[in-house]
Amino acid sequence: MAADPVGSHPDRLSAIDPEPGVRKPDPLLDLDQVTRTFGGLAAVRVEHLEVQRGVITALIGPNGAGKTTLFNVVSGFDRADGGRWSFDGRPLTGAPAHRVARRGMVRTFQLSRALARLTVLENLLLAAPGQRGERALPALLRPLWRGQERELERRADELLDRFRLGHLRDDHAGTLSGGQRKLLELARALMTRPVMLLLDEPMAGVNPALTQSLLAHIKRLRDEGLTVCFVEHDMDVVMGISDWVAVMADGRLVAEGPPHTIGRNAAVVDAYLGKRHDEPEAAEEKDEEE
């Protein structure tokens, strides 16, 4: 993985003002004036956002805030109506998903029904880009293709070992538990040795025991230099894993900061008004009673 784990250590974020759109010391992804509208609805209207290299950034916000739409736009699975963004210092605005992936930014997807019918190993082999059916290859190139195939299989086995899925290698992916599926989704994304991972609710449907193991895997990837950005509703997960939190509401970026500062940020409380903002108050009342 290309990033420098020392130079991009999460501690480098501690000196940054927790302001929406704040400049970061080493941004990997840099967005400007990104908008996406559906009919008359501005699903995303982010003025500026920088995602620091080598850290775990959580993207949170109430339902409909625009988190998934923003992920879709930057990963090339949806188009923006306006704005610019760059990745690793070079423009990436409007690039289609395959080009985004080639540049090193990969997003995970829930296992589709079609993929569930394939084996775990096949899922990993199919996740690698640039593959061709052997029939389409001229005879001259076949030895090269076999070499590539062996290399892919070696990478797949390495990841299966890492995520302790080796014993399920030849099982149909559809038979995996919720947590094992999440590990497979992660492994699929890692087949191409990305620089940055975009994870959409990585813990959804995972039982508490496996949640800890998944969190540990994600932190280890960060420690190895990978940049991770994830959308998550579970605040325990956000607090437990993120180095930085960005908050969206109504398509805008309304707050940013280290996780421990986010809960007391007025804009965040407003964004969640009527939902989670009741909880701290309830806890305070309980403290006063005691």
Ligand SMILES: Nc1ncnc2c1ncn2[C@@H]1O[C@H](COP(=O)(O)OP(=O)(O)OP(=O)(O)O)[C@@H](O)[C@H]1O
């Ligand atoms: N393809 C679409 N067509 C029309 N409206 C859409 C489309 N995709 C998203 N929207 C709308 O855009 C807004 C932002 O949706 P988005 O899914 O990005 O929010 P989110 O923050 O990811 O929400 P959640 O946490 O519930 O997944 C919502 O009002 C949603 O209804």
